[in-house]
Amino acid sequence: xxxxxxxxxxxxxSNQPAGPPGGHIWFTEYHSPASGITVRAEKTLFTGKSAFQxxxxxxxxxxxxMLVLDGAIxxxxxxxxxxxxMIVHVPLCAHPRPRRVLIVGGGDGGCVRExxxxxxxxxxTLVEIDGMxxxxxxxxxxxxxxxxxxxxxELCIEDGVRFVKNHTRAFDVIIVDSTDPVNMASPLxxxxxxxxxxxxxxxxxxxxxxxxxxxxxxxxxxxxxRTIRKVFPDxxxxxxxxxxxxxxxxxxxxxxxxxxxxxAASFAPSRPLPRGVxxxxxxxxxxxxxxxxxxxxxxxxx
Amino acid sequence: xxxxxxxxxxxxxSNQPAGPPGGHIWFTEYHSPASGITVRAEKTLFTGKSAFQxxxxxxxxxxxxMLVLDGAIxxxxxxxxxxxxMIVHVPLCAHPRPRRVLIVGGGDGGCVRExxxxxxxxxxTLVEIDGMxxxxxxxxxxxxxxxxxxxxxELCIEDGVRFVKNHTRAFDVIIVDSTDPVNMASPLxxxxxxxxxxxxxxxxxxxxxxxxxxxxxxxxxxxxxRTIRKVFPDxxxxxxxxxxxxxxxxxxxxxxxxxxxxxAASFAPSRPLPRGVxxxxxxxxxxxxxxxxxxxxxxxxx
Numbered sequence: 001x002x003x004x005x006x007x008x009x010x011x012x013x014s015n016q017p018a019g020p021p022g023g024h025i026w027f028t029e030y031h032s033p034a035s036g037i038t039v040r041a042e043k044t045l046f047t048g049k050s051a052f053q054x055x056x057x058x059x060x061x062x063x064x065x066m067l068v069l070d071g072a073i074x075x076x077x078x079x080x081x082x083x084x085x086m087i088v089h090v091p092l093c094a095h096p097r098p099r100r101v102l103i104v105g106g107g108d109g110g111c112v113r114e115x116x117x118x119x120x121x122x123x124x125t126l127v128e129i130d131g132m133x134x135x136x137x138x139x140x141x142x143x144x145x146x147x148x149x150x151x152x153x154e155l156c157i158e159d160g161v162r163f164v165k166n167h168t169r170a171f172d173v174i175i176v177d178s179t180d181p182v183n184m185a186s187p188l189x190x191x192x193x194x195x196x197x198x199x200x201x202x203x204x205x206x207x208x209x210x211x212x213x214x215x216x217x218x219x220x221x222x223x224x225x226r227t228i229r230k231v232f233p234d235x236x237x238x239x240x241x242x243x244x245x246x247x248x249x250x251x252x253x254x255x256x257x258x259x260x261x262x263x264a265a266s267f268a269p270s271r272p273l274p275r276g277v278x279x280x281x282x283x284x285x286x287x288x289x290x291x292x293x294x295x296x297x298x299x300x301x302x
Numbered sequence: 303x304x305x306x307x308x309x310x311x312x313x314x315x316s317n318q319p320a321g322p323p324g325g326h327i328w329f330t331e332y333h334s335p336a337s338g339i340t341v342r343a344e345k346t347l348f349t350g351k352s353a354f355q356x357x358x359x360x361x362x363x364x365x366x367x368m369l370v371l372d373g374a375i376x377x378x379x380x381x382x383x384x385x386x387x388m389i390v391h392v393p394l395c396a397h398p399r400p401r402r403v404l405i406v407g408g409g410d411g412g413c414v415r416e417x418x419x420x421x422x423x424x425x426x427t428l429v430e431i432d433g434m435x436x437x438x439x440x441x442x443x444x445x446x447x448x449x450x451x452x453x454x455x456e457l458c459i460e461d462g463v464r465f466v467k468n469h470t471r472a473f474d475v476i477i478v479d480s481t482d483p484v485n486m487a488s489p490l491x492x493x494x495x496x497x498x499x500x501x502x503x504x505x506x507x508x509x510x511x512x513x514x515x516x517x518x519x520x521x522x523x524x525x526x527x528r529t530i531r532k533v534f535p536d537x538x539x540x541x542x543x544x545x546x547x548x549x550x551x552x553x554x555x556x557x558x559x560x561x562x563x564x565x566a567a568s569f570a571p572s573r574p575l576p577r578g579v580x581x582x583x584x585x586x587x588x589x590x591x592x593x594x595x596x597x598x599x600x601x602x603x604x
Contacts, residue, residue, distance in 0.1 A: 031364075032363075032364050033342070033361070033363075034341065034342040034362065034363035034364045035339070035340065035341045035342060035363075035364040036340050037337070037338075037339060037340070038330060038337060038338050038339070038340045039337040040334065040335070040336040040337060060336065060337070061335075061336035061337075062334055062336045062337040063337070079517075081598075082596070098321060166494060179320075215381075215545050239543070240566070241541070241543055241549075241550055241551040241596075242550075243517050243549040243550050243551070245550075247543075247545040247550065248543055248544075248545050248547075248549065248550015249543040249545070249553060278597075279597055280596070280597050280598045281596040281597060281598060282597070283594070283596070283597055283598075283600075284536075285368075285594040286594050286595075286596055286597075288589070288591070288594070289591035289592075289593075289594035290591075291591075292581040292585070292587040292588050292590070292591035293585075293588075294384070294543075294582070294584075294585070294588055295580075295581055295582050295583060295584070295585055295588075296383075296582045296583060298585075
């Protein structure tokens with residue numbers, strides 16, 4: 001998810017494998033000026049600019065359909081389950097009775113889909129700043145965005161910062177599924193937003209957000225970790241393996257409004273996943289294990 | 303570590319960032335015909351062929367020096383600590399008193415270095431089939447290979463399969479740090495080798511090996527898992543995040559000769575890391591957590 005302003009379409013070079021008639025392109029996301037992930041796309045489904053960002057949708061062989069914002073892979077049909085299950089089921093299972101869920105960002109609908117799998121959830125509010133992302137994901141990524149039409153979903157095309165400031169004690173769980181903390185996503189990782197989010201949580205509420213990767217975004221991860229702890233003393237980080245994200249390792253923060261929740265170090269599921277919910281990554285054991293951080297990650301967030 | 307016969311040097315394309323005077327190359331390891339990791343190398347330190355494989359050593363900006371065998375990244379200065387700590391400290395800490403350690407493969411010396419950090423270890427035997435790998439790593443990767451001259455190390459340039467067959471009850475821990483299971487490394491993942499390794503272990507002995515990645519090598523991982531369980535009923539798999547390996551997620555198998563060791567599902571450290579040993583990935587919590595497998599990985603090895 002590293003933002004990258006480098007031109008990211010490469011023509012198929014002669015030493016690369018031949019594609020179907022009509023050719024193919026190789027999309028490369030540079031995680032730094034000196035390395036990246038390269039993926040062959042059979043087809044460009046969409047390319048354009050919204051008011052906020054450059055949006056590309058590709059049909060790839062290895063990862064299925066892929067959403068790219070400002071040159072950074074956001075989600076792919078093949079590996080989205082890791083990110084969406086881990087950013088949603090960890091906070092939802094950490095909360096004993098999550099009824100009202102707010103998702104900030106997450107215009108692809110993946111978080112909404114996972115949240116709706118919990119029968120306790122009565123209402124999911126999705127606040128996405130970029131309506132074009134929602135429209136395009138509904139059209140091109142129905143497997144991910146397919147739950148956006150559910151009657152329990154309230155969809156607001158609006159600035160998440162403003163939305164959160166206007167709500168108090170309104171949500172049991174807030175999940176921030178944002179792009180990298182630059183441009184419009186930058187305020188979502190700053191103290192004023194965390195404070196507003198804490199206010200917007202009901203007592204006993206749980207907050208979760210993506211907190212960048214420890215391999216290529218260590219500085220950003222450290223900044224988020226230090227900022228969130230100032231507002232939520234009870235914050236902890238957890239990890240998941242996302243193949244298409246820089247370094248293959250991604251971090252999340254989990255925090256609680258405090259009072260009724262256990263200390264950060266012992267974050268564990270309050271309840272199992274609802275019966276009949278089949279996951280592909282999340283399990284109660286993974287929930288606990290994800291908070292065990294490699295020493296180099298502990299040092300980043302110290 | 304996926305073997306790849308595709309030509310893997312690309313000239314710097316015009317839309318890629320400018321390098322230092324003298325130019326640079328982009329090395330791409332294809333994890334499939336349709337995706338891979340691409341890394342800029344400032345310098346090619348060595349390129350040649352041994353009796354067994356094509357050997358390339360690169361100086362890269364993001365990953366430091368990098369060893370590439372038959373087109374597959376084996377180890378890099380920047381992320382080798384993950385793989386080497388996890389393939390060594392898990393079996394060594396699972397064993398209550400590891401005195402004699404055998405490493406099969408691992409010609410870069412990283413496993414030897416980590417094993418020697420345990421003061422209980424009296425002797426480390428490294429059996430590597432390709433002497434050229436050892437020589438080149440001593441020359442170009444001294445941070446990794448620097449312990450090969452330790453007086454506790456016995457270095458055998460020999461076929462590991464034959465070596466293991468010729469030893470009985472000789473080792474407390476056997477670690478197989480092999481390339482992908484093709485060509486000369488293929489027999490190392492077959493039942494006859496696992497049976498010979500079990501014989502070569504002393505009572506209460508522990509066996510560990512890399513067991514491929516679940517993202518791009520699911521079939522190979524399944525085959526190893528099913529084969530190893532036939533020989534070691536007590537085998538379990540664990541995971542670590544290795545940024546330069548396919549999919550960023552790598553698996554290992556841990557097995558015991560049985561009798562004195564706990565059941566596979568509860569593999570946990572028998573003892574802490576020796577005092578004063580500073581790791582960058584491994585911790586006792588990571589040891590336990592690494593055995594929690596995402597559901598899609600559980601399904602691969604079922």
